[in-house]
Amino acid sequence: MQDAAVDQMVFNREGFSDELLLSLYNQLLYPRLIEDKMLKLLRQGKVSKWFSGIGQEAIAVGATLALLPDEMIFPMHRNLGVFTARGVPFNRLFAQWQGKYSGYTKGRDRSFHFGTLEHHIVGMISHLGPQLSLADGVGLAHKLAGEGRVSLTFTGDGATSEGEFHEALNVAAVWQLPVIFLIENNGYGLSTPPTEQYRCAQLADKGIGYGMKALTVDGNNILEMYRTVRELAESMRENPEPVLLECMTFRMRGHEEASGTKYVPKALMDQWALRDPLSNYERFLMEEGLLTEGSKKDLTAQWKKHIDAGLQQAFDEGDPQNELQEELSDVYAPFVHTPTAPQSNSKTEKRFVDAISDGLRQAMEKHDKLVLMGQDIADYGGVFKITDGFVAQFGKERVRNTPLCESAIVGAALGLSLKGYKAMVEMQFADFVTCGFNQIINNLAKLHYRWGANADVVVRMPCGAGTSAGPFHSQSNEAWFFHTPGLKVVYPSTPYDAKGLLLASFEDPNPIMYFEHKALYRSLSEAIPDDYYTVEIGKARVVREGKALTVVTYGMGVLWAEKTIAELGIDAEIIDLRTLLPLDYETIETSVRKTNKVIILHEDTLVGGIGGEIAAHISEHLFEYLDAPVMREAALDTPIPFAGSLEKQFLPVVRFVEKVKKLMGY
Known part of the structure; x- marks a missing residue:
C-alpha cells in the first residue's frame, strides 16, 4: 500500500445540509464507542473475540447511509457501521456476539455471520468471497423485477485473490447487474501486505479486465464515501451496471485482537493515525460551527448509556438452552408437502430425459419467479437438450446462459432466493459441482439453521457411469451431499418419478440436489401423466x-x-x-x-x-x-x-x- 498522505483531510460539504452532516457524525460516533467498549470487555475477559474496524468506520457508515433503506448490503466482520446505521438493536447485536438465544442465530454462529432481512443485511460466512455472488443474485432480482434498486457488497483487499471475486465480478459484468463491489483496502490481509497479494497499482485497476466502471476513493473521508456511493447508486438505479469501488483505509488494530499489529511498521501506523475518520470529521464539524465540545460530550454520553443498557440486557440472558426438537427442525425451512395428483388420465410415453424436460417446463409455467441458470442451457438447450425450446417460451431473462462460474452461479441462485425468487442451477455434469462446493455446503445448506432465511434453490446434477466418459464426467457423488444437514438429496430411477420429484423439488423451499443418471436419459421410457403432478420427497x-x-x-x-x-x-x-x-x-x-x-x-x-x-x-x-x-x-x-x-x-x-x-x- 502506498504511504498515507498526511495532509489535512479535506471535506467538501457542497449540497449537504447541516442536518445530514450531523447525522453522519452521529452514526460515525456510535460504532466507535461500541468498539471502545468491546476492547475493554475483551481485556476483562467478558467477550471472547473481537474483529475491530477502528479507523475504517467511514466506509461502512457512509456507504450504508447513502443507500435506500430497502437496498441489500452484504457486509463483512469489520463493518459494524452497517448494522448500526441500519438500526439493528444493539442488545440483539451483542447477544449475537455472545452466542445468546436472542441473537440472530440463536447461539449457533458468532460475530457478524448472520443476516437480518428485516434490515436488508446479509452477513458473511468465514470463507471469504461468497457474499459477492449473493449480491449478484440480489442484483439480478432487482433487474428482473425492474425495481430500480442496487445491492452493495463488501470485500477486503486480501479476498480479491479469491476465485469467487473473479467469478462474481465476471457474472455481474456479463449480465450488467446493479451491484457495487466495495473493496476495503486496509493494508493487510491478516499479516500479508499488498505486495504479496497483487501486482496492480490499485485494486480498482482490476475493473478494467471486467469491462466495468472502477474508481478509488479516500475511505476515511465520510463525505467522500457518502457522496460517491450515493451518486453511483442513483445512476445504477436508472442504468443497471456493476461498479468496482476501492476505498483506501487502514486497519489500526489486529486482524482480530489476538493477532496484534507487530508486523506493521510503526511509521505507517503513525501516518494512518493522523487520518482517523472520526477525529478528522469532528475537527471539520467544529470548524463549521456544527459541533462543540459540549454537544460532542452529550452525544457520547447518550450513546454510552444506550450501549450499557444493551450490554446489561444481553449479559442478564443465560446461555442458550435450545430444545432438541428446535435444533433439529430449524435445519430445514418448514414445509409440508401435499402430493398433487394429475387432473386427467392423459398419458404420453416419455423417455427419462423428456420427463425431466416436461417437469421443468411445467415448473416454469407454475412458478413465474423461477429462473433457470446453467452453461449453454438457453438457445443451445443444454448439452442434453433438456431446455431445448425454453427460450422461445420463457425468454432469456428466465432461461439464462452462464459463464463458467459454478460457484458464483450457485451464489447468485441463493441471492435470488433472498428476494423471493426460485432458482435452478444446472451443473453441466455432476462432477463439475466441486467448483461450487463451498456455496452449496456452507451457504445453501446452513442458511436456515443459522439465521432463518431459506435457500429456494434446486441444483440439477447429471451423473453416473456406463457411458465410457472417464473420471470427470461419470461420478456418482451423492454421498458428498448426503453428509450435509440442510440439503435434500433426490435421485429418481423412473421417468414418472423424475418428473414428479422434480416438480416437488420446486415446491419445496429448501435447497435440493437433484440427481439424474445420464445413462437413463434415453434408455428408459414409460407412459407418464401429461398434467402437473408431484411425488413426495422423503418417501421410498x-x-x-x-x-x-x-x-x-x-x-x-x-x-x-x-x-x-x-x-x-x-x-x-x-x-x-x-x-x-x-x-x-x-x-x-x-x-x-x-x-x-x-x-x-x-x-x-x-x-x-x-x-x-x-x-x-x-x-x-x-x-x-x-x-x-x-x-x-x-x-x-x-x-x-x-x-x-x-x-x-x-x-x-x-x-x-x-x-x-x-x-x-x-
Whole structure:
C-alpha cells in the first residue's frame, strides 16, 4: 500500500445540509464507542473475540447511509457501521456476539455471520468471497423485477485473490447487474501486505479486465464515501451496471485482537493515525460551527448509556438452552408437502430425459419467479437438450446462459432466493459441482439453521457411469451431499418419478440436489401423466414385493436389481429410495422385518457411501430381525476409468449377482 498522505483531510460539504452532516457524525460516533467498549470487555475477559474496524468506520457508515433503506448490503466482520446505521438493536447485536438465544442465530454462529432481512443485511460466512455472488443474485432480482434498486457488497483487499471475486465480478459484468463491489483496502490481509497479494497499482485497476466502471476513493473521508456511493447508486438505479469501488483505509488494530499489529511498521501506523475518520470529521464539524465540545460530550454520553443498557440486557440472558426438537427442525425451512395428483388420465410415453424436460417446463409455467441458470442451457438447450425450446417460451431473462462460474452461479441462485425468487442451477455434469462446493455446503445448506432465511434453490446434477466418459464426467457423488444437514438429496430411477420429484423439488423451499443418471436419459421410457403432478420427497417406493430378501437401492441400481432378481428367480423385495436425504427409514424397516435379509446396492464407491449409513441403522435398530449379516455392494474404490472394459469392472453389477447368491445361501 502506498504511504498515507498526511495532509489535512479535506471535506467538501457542497449540497449537504447541516442536518445530514450531523447525522453522519452521529452514526460515525456510535460504532466507535461500541468498539471502545468491546476492547475493554475483551481485556476483562467478558467477550471472547473481537474483529475491530477502528479507523475504517467511514466506509461502512457512509456507504450504508447513502443507500435506500430497502437496498441489500452484504457486509463483512469489520463493518459494524452497517448494522448500526441500519438500526439493528444493539442488545440483539451483542447477544449475537455472545452466542445468546436472542441473537440472530440463536447461539449457533458468532460475530457478524448472520443476516437480518428485516434490515436488508446479509452477513458473511468465514470463507471469504461468497457474499459477492449473493449480491449478484440480489442484483439480478432487482433487474428482473425492474425495481430500480442496487445491492452493495463488501470485500477486503486480501479476498480479491479469491476465485469467487473473479467469478462474481465476471457474472455481474456479463449480465450488467446493479451491484457495487466495495473493496476495503486496509493494508493487510491478516499479516500479508499488498505486495504479496497483487501486482496492480490499485485494486480498482482490476475493473478494467471486467469491462466495468472502477474508481478509488479516500475511505476515511465520510463525505467522500457518502457522496460517491450515493451518486453511483442513483445512476445504477436508472442504468443497471456493476461498479468496482476501492476505498483506501487502514486497519489500526489486529486482524482480530489476538493477532496484534507487530508486523506493521510503526511509521505507517503513525501516518494512518493522523487520518482517523472520526477525529478528522469532528475537527471539520467544529470548524463549521456544527459541533462543540459540549454537544460532542452529550452525544457520547447518550450513546454510552444506550450501549450499557444493551450490554446489561444481553449479559442478564443465560446461555442458550435450545430444545432438541428446535435444533433439529430449524435445519430445514418448514414445509409440508401435499402430493398433487394429475387432473386427467392423459398419458404420453416419455423417455427419462423428456420427463425431466416436461417437469421443468411445467415448473416454469407454475412458478413465474423461477429462473433457470446453467452453461449453454438457453438457445443451445443444454448439452442434453433438456431446455431445448425454453427460450422461445420463457425468454432469456428466465432461461439464462452462464459463464463458467459454478460457484458464483450457485451464489447468485441463493441471492435470488433472498428476494423471493426460485432458482435452478444446472451443473453441466455432476462432477463439475466441486467448483461450487463451498456455496452449496456452507451457504445453501446452513442458511436456515443459522439465521432463518431459506435457500429456494434446486441444483440439477447429471451423473453416473456406463457411458465410457472417464473420471470427470461419470461420478456418482451423492454421498458428498448426503453428509450435509440442510440439503435434500433426490435421485429418481423412473421417468414418472423424475418428473414428479422434480416438480416437488420446486415446491419445496429448501435447497435440493437433484440427481439424474445420464445413462437413463434415453434408455428408459414409460407412459407418464401429461398434467402437473408431484411425488413426495422423503418417501421410498417398493418396486416389487417379496419375502426372501430385501434389496435397498436407488438410481441405476434399481434396474440392476430388477434384472438380477428376475434372472435368479428370487422372491425378493426391492426398495427404491428415490430420496436419499431425508431417508425413508420406515419403509426400509418394514421390509427388513418381513424378509430378515438385506443387501444394499449403489453405484457410488463403497467406502463412505450411503450404504454404510443404512447398514449401520439396520444393524442398530433391527438386529433381532436379521437372519444374516447386512451386506453391501458398490463400485470399486477407485476413480472411474475410461475404457469400457475397465468401467464394467468398476461397476458393481457382476459382483452384486454373486453377493445376492451368497446372501440367499447364508
